[in-house]
Amino acid sequence: MTTKIKHIVFDIGSVLIHYDPQLGFTDLIPDQTERNWFLQNICTHEWNLQQDRGRKWEDAENLLIEQFPDRENHIKGFRQNWHKMVPYAYDDSVAIFRQFIADGHDVTMLTNFASDTFREAQERFVFLKEPRGVTVSGDVFLMKPEREIYDLHIESFDLNPAETLFIDDNLPNIIAAREAGWQAVQFIDPATLRSDLNSYQFIT
CATH class of the missing domain: 3.40.50.1000 (HAD superfamily/HAD-like)
Structure with a gap:
């Protein structure tokens, strides 16, 4: 019992x-294929999980910007556009x-x-x-x-x-x-x- x-x-x-991270990038990265690639290879689910564990966004962003300097605006866009991901x-x-x-x-x-x-x-x-x-x-x-x-x-x-x-x-x-x-x-x-x-x- x-x-x-x-x-x-x-x-x-x-x-x-x-929750859908795609929604944060529909304007920033309009092309679906490129958007998928970005979320699968740069601002990945695994990367975002570390913020759930307590890593500061600035540290998380800097880590990626060092690796992908040409993607700085997109990387920072994850946090800036987070509100769009939870509509x-x-x-x-x-x-x-x-x-x-x-x-x-x-x-x-x-x-x-x-x-x-x-x-x-x-x-x-x-x-x-x-x-x-x-x-x-x-x-x-x-x-x-x-x-x-x-x-x-x-x-x-x-x-x-x-x-x-x-x-x-x-x-x-x-x-x-x-x-x-x-x-x-x-x-x-x-x-x-x-x-x-x-x-x-x-x-x-």
Whole structure:
């Protein structure tokens, strides 16, 4: 029998808000082929992850500018145009998120996010200020799916792992949460999430 859930922990990107780095470069690099090459070879996903781990944008930019001096404007454009990469929230997901809070459930967030862009996101998407709190990878220099960030979140918010339900779109993050003793469901879409939540002892 499933342990009763007392805490719900949400991921943010691709669960509550849309993220697509292509959108930051549609004006700066109009050609799709060139834009793909730039994001696959210069401002790569792996490079951006280090900002989620806490590396400062200036250091990240300088590292690439040294290697690609003719691409300085494009490299700096990643941070300058970051707001275009997160154009909207997923309303149905946010409705579930807010309903948990309205019903008195204990809700927190655990996210891989650069420290400064997370604060920018909070100003744009006010629901990100509504739960009890958040663990941001860029603040703590740890990242999902590393075990340490799950343990830190549990300690920071005084949670019982077995009574904690984690919602994340990334399967490795879900597996890591379960290995840390949490319960977890992989986010596919809001309708699937509502269906998955039926097996737990609360209604959304």
